[in-house]
Amino acid sequence: MDPMSAPVTIRDAVEADLVSVAAIYTHESLHAYSTFETEERPLGDWQHKLTTGDPFVVAVDGDRVVGFAYASPFRDRPAYHRTRETSVYLHTDARRSGTGSLLYAALLERLRAAGFHTALALIAMPNDGSVALHVRHGFELAGTMSEVGDKQDRMIDVAIYQLML
Template identity: 40%
Template sequence: MVEFRSATVADATRCAEIYEPFVNNSWVSFELNAPDTAEMGVRIAKALHSHDWLVAEADEEVIGYAYGSEHRTRGAYQTSCDVAVYVDSDHKRQGVGRSLYEALLPRLKDRKMHAALAGIALPNKASIALHQAMRFELVGTYKEVGWKMGGWRDVAWFQRLL
């Protein structure tokens, strides 16, 4: 059975392990170097302070996580946030990502967030399907905005009003 809870800095190692293949083996993340445990701990602490960070656990092991973070630094954006979800490859297509978002989005609304935004590096049919199932709407695409893995990458932006 999968359980969901707020993350702690103690989850940083496992979250970094889950995230690493998205950085090193795909263009899903535009980071070029996977964060280590210390950096992931800083990110978790920051998200918990300002937005939220949840983990999914099965058999006492973290198998995925989702979080909200600052969208932009200008003051008028303070009620908008970026969201992301990452699931361990052994647990994909089991509803973990959707369940994480179902738990995260109401928490962000409780924190007075009005709009959740998700940038999806293309192509990524699975992520698009997840976000559409969660009632995110396509609001635009940045063309050739990032260079990764030997090619230019587009990013589609999806938004959901909370």
């Protein structure tokens, strides 16, 4: 992200954003443990996210998508209908720029406006940047699941952060 450029714009995701969204997520899937995906997600999965009614926002720098955040159902049981799991991903160029915080503020605003009650974030550990982002937005540690992920030749803990909306 060029520090001399106009401020990043946060807006609802549209179909034209999805190739960039997929590229950011694929990088994380193949090279990081911020997601437990291990291969590229089909574009159709991202297209489906646009139709669910759950918030899905992008950060745009000029005409380039540099990050995104979305909410999805926590589990498929009916009693969880007021709980959403949140996710945020940034292009490597947009990290430590405040873009993640802008995305999260917009996502949480949309969740509140839609009447959701609880937001959950599952964070692969260690991840000081993601923990700081969530704490900055009012999330609190609800617990840690030890060694539940197996990626990149290591067992990974997942911390659960919760925000009452």
